[in-house]
Amino acid sequence: MNKEFDKFKQWLTHNYSDGLLDLNPPASDDEIKELTSTLGVELPEDFISVLKIHNGQKGEKAWLFDSQEFLSTHRIIEEFNTWKKLQVTKLQDKVSMPDDGVRSDWWNINWIPFTSDGCGDHYCIDLNPNSSGTKGQIITLWFESPEREIVSTSFSQWFEEYLEELNTGNLVYSKEYNSIVHKDEL
Template sequence: MKQQWERLEAWLKANNPALLADLNPPATDAEIRELEQKLGVTLPADFVACLKVHNGQRGEADWLFDGLEFMSSRKILRRWSIWLDLLESGDFSDCESRPSSGVRDAWWSAKWIPFTYNGSGDHLCLDLDPAAGGKYGQIIEVWHDQPERTLQAPGFREWFSAYVDCLE
């Protein structure tokens, strides 16, 4: 992940220095442990490695990933908690999803961990609860008002690498 971040930082330095300056410092081991404990999961190693380079962004510049904010560990927990409250209150009981192959047929799962945010309730998530044929840690797209649950990449490293490759 460090090499991918170095490539991304070089691109940002040349093309969007304000966004580069908006990135947070690395997450600490304590912040990552707290996040995993409160989420009740073990985060994929490649995502943890990402957070150990930059713990999201402050949100005072453009959003990092094509109009999606790269959330800090604190914001991840906040957004995940909102979805969990809606799930536990039964708000999704009548909702039907249309998942990609390998993605659980659910409107939302407590083991879908959002790491980006578009400001309107939509996320890219780490899928830590895949369906048969899926892969732990795959990246899925979850829009709050759309039934599709679309597979974006088989893992965070692949997703992040493809994003950086597209910029260069």
């Protein structure tokens, strides 16, 4: 993932240098251990390798992933704990309308958010797909919408597709939205 993340940093250098400055230093082994211990799961190696390059972003500048914050290990834990509390208090009877391969839960303890828009919407690593899904697939989790879509079969594939969208100009940095957005949104 080093090579792919270097391409992302190159794009940021040329298109949104403040975004590059917003990246955190690498996650330490202790931070990775705290994350996996708190979540109670083994995270995919491709995702861990990205956290060891940059532990998310500081959140002081624009969101780096499709109008969403790239979460650090500590922010992943915060979002995970928020969903865990909601599951107990407000979500236990809600079901979603998922793509084939995704469980019909509104939220599942094995859906690990790695982005956030600050309003309960995330891209998640799905570590508990149904029998027709792929462990580690990337899904959408929108707080107020029942759709749960598969957007990629792995984190590395998702990241490569994201880079392609940046490099083809389909995703751009917008000062107006202070975010990287689809060019169609401008």
